[in-house]
Amino acid sequence: MRNPFRREPVSPHLDRIRSLSLFTDLSPGELRLIEHLMHERAYLPREVIFDEGEEGHAIYIILEGEVSITRTRNAVVSEVARLGVGDFFGELALLDGAPRSADARAVDKARLAVFFRDDFLELLDTHGRIASKIARQLARHIGGRMREMALAANAHQHL
Amino acid sequence: MGSQGEGRELEAEGSGPLVWCAILGITCLLLVFMQKLLWLVVPALLALILYYLLFPLMNRLIFRGLSREGAAGSVMLGFLLFMSLAGLWVTPWVTQRFGNIKALVSRYMDGGLALLDRSLRALEGAWAPLANAHLADTVAQRLHSMDGHLTEYIEPVAMGIMAWAPSLLLAPFLAFFFLRDGQRFKHFIAEAVPNAIFERSLFLLNEVDRTLRAYFIGLMKLTVLDTVTLAAGLALISVPGALALGFICAVLAWIPYVGTVLGGLLVVLVATDYPGDPMMAYWAIALFGIARMLDDFVYMPITVGKSLQMHPLITVLMIFVGGAVAGITGLMLVLPLLGVVMVVGKTVGSVVTDPRLMARHRHARELCRVAASADLG
Numbered sequence: 112m113r114n115p116f117r118r119e120p121v122s123p124h125l126d127r128i129r130s131l132s133l134f135t136d137l138s139p140g141e142l143r144l145i146e147h148l149m150h151e152r153a154y155l156p157r158e159v160i161f162d163e164g165e166e167g168h169a170i171y172i173i174l175e176g177e178v179s180i181t182r183t184r185n186a187v188v189s190e191v192a193r194l195g196v197g198d199f200f201g202e203l204a205l206l207d208g209a210p211r212s213a214d215a216r217a218v219d220k221a222r223l224a225v226f227f228r229d230d231f232l233e234l235l236d237t238h239g240r241i242a243s244k245i246a247r248q249l250a251r252h253i254g255g256r257m258r259e260m261a262l263a264a265n266a267h268q269h270l
Numbered sequence: 271m272g273s274q275g276e277g278r279e280l281e282a283e284g285s286g287p288l289v290w291c292a293i294l295g296i297t298c299l300l301l302v303f304m305q306k307l308l309w310l311v312v313p314a315l316l317a318l319i320l321y322y323l324l325f326p327l328m329n330r331l332i333f334r335g336l337s338r339e340g341a342a343g344s345v346m347l348g349f350l351l352f353m354s355l356a357g358l359w360v361t362p363w364v365t366q367r368f369g370n371i372k373a374l375v376s377r378y379m380d381g382g383l384a385l386l387d388r389s390l391r392a393l394e395g396a397w398a399p400l401a402n403a404h405l406a407d408t409v410a411q412r413l414h415s416m417d418g419h420l421t422e423y424i425e426p427v428a429m430g431i432m433a434w435a436p437s438l439l440l441a442p443f444l445a446f447f448f449l450r451d452g453q454r455f456k457h458f459i460a461e462a463v464p465n466a467i468f469e470r471s472l473f474l475l476n477e478v479d480r481t482l483r484a485y486f487i488g489l490m491k492l493t494v495l496d497t498v499t500l501a502a503g504l505a506l507i508s509v510p511g512a513l514a515l516g517f518i519c520a521v522l523a524w525i526p527y528v529g530t531v532l533g534g535l536l537v538v539l540v541a542t543d544y545p546g547d548p549m550m551a552y553w554a555i556a557l558f559g560i561a562r563m564l565d566d567f568v569y570m571p572i573t574v575g576k577s578l579q580m581h582p583l584i585t586v587l588m589i590f591v592g593g594a595v596a597g598i599t600g601l602m603l604v605l606p607l608l609g610v611v612m613v614v615g616k617t618v619g620s621v622v623t624d625p626r627l628m629a630r631h632r633h634a635r636e637l638c639r640v641a642a643s644a645d646l647g
Binding site: 140143144150152155157160237238 | 329332338453457460465466469470480630641
């Protein structure tokens with residue numbers, strides 16, 4: 112019979128969550144708390160995940176498939192990024208709940224993990240250590256993206 | 271793509287008067303329904319309070335490596351052990367003090383009537399029109415004619431409470447399952463929601479959870495503050511059993527208006543029973559007045575006040591409506607219930623009136639239909 116009071120081993124599901132860059136710094140105990148806060152959603156090819164301008168409440172992490180991030184300007188749609196397994200998007204929602212800055216659509220069948228801002232804010236209050244580890248990964252990610260944008264702008268100037 | 275851009279610009283209508291009427295109507299209907307299931311509603315409410323109080327403790331155990339089942343079980347066992355020890359500690363005091371409840375009630379009633387008579391005669395002495403109207407004699411005559419009936423009323427109420435109390439044992443049982451399966455239930459609900467409205471619906475679930483948690487945790491904090499304030503004040507004027515009285519009054523205050531009056535009456539009746547100082551009852555009334563002022567203007571705003579984010583006028587009106595629709599149950603439940611129905615109603619209103627979200631949902635269903643029938647020719 113299963114003993115409910117024994118220490119739980121790290122499950123394959125937990126291992127999968129740990130492999131995501133956002134949660135890479137978390138210990139098994141911390142991952143166990145996060146595991147119950149994550150939601151998994153399945154999307155069909157071309158299905159809308161969110162629209163530009165929509166109020167953002169959550170960050171999405173790709174577990175399977177590809178997601179296209181696009182922007183529409185003067186009725187012209189341009190793809191900003193194409194993201195694959197392990198990537199995350201909609202991260203600004205975790206920080207300030209600002210409207211989404213681009214559209215997100217599934218390219219093919221996709222499975223996404225969703226982590227809500229309210230849960231993140233609660234973690235800040237109750238488990239500051241976990242929240243700070245996630246926030247550090249988030250800051251690294253945003254910093255990397257800003258560097259990429261700066262490099263792209265420089266290259267454009269040289270051209 | 272142009273049409274897609276135009277489609278997005280259509281704004282949701284949000285919660286108009288129709289949604290608000292539905293919110294108020296559903297709250298009243300739920301209150302009527304809950305009154306019929308009171309034997310289950312009260313333990314469920316206590317279980318919910320226990321859940322919110324014990325949840326952080328359970329999370330700590332999960333963080334230390336225990337499974338969710340193990341953590342929920344440990345926390346609940348700890349709580350039951352604590353309650354049993356507290357019960358063992360309090361029982362001798364209760365049996366000693368309330369051994370003969372009928373005699374005690376009669377004694378307190380006599381003390382209360384004597385205080386009322388004394389106060390009215392003092393007023394008659396100070397104000398001639400009252401003396402001419404023989405106010406003290408008239409009131410005394412009326413109360414003496416009711417005296418026999420009062421004990422007749424109190425006894426069945428006390429017996430009813432005793433018969434109904436075992437259903438409270440359901441509370442820890444329900445709380446254990448809330449702790450163990452609460453997150454699973456949330457995920458179960460979330461999985462039933464279509465992708466198009468998933469983010470907003472989950473936000474709604476979180477809001478309901480946040481509203482309830484803020485309300486019940488606030489209520490617990492308010493109870494502790496009220497107990498400490500009243501107990502300190504009663505101890506200062508040397509009323510016996512100050513801590514127990516303070517606690518009973520703080521719990522009674524969960525029922526808006528009626529509970530406060532009952533609590534005040536209880537304190538005054540106990541104070542009149544104290545033979546040393548005839549002014550004790552007046553001191554107790556003054557103390558209770560100060561405690562209520564502190565409660566309304568200081569404690570309430572910092573504990574439950576902000577949790578429901580309701581307009582004060584709606585709050586007061588709904589308390590009266592709750593009392594009229596479902597009596598004491600309505601008075602107790604109307605505010606948390608309205609808070610929850612309000613969040614659900616406003617969000618459902620904003621989802622179903624958002625043309626873009628509805629269009630996305632139809633699009634997703636169409637994609638699903640095409641994918642499901644792709645190989646059917």
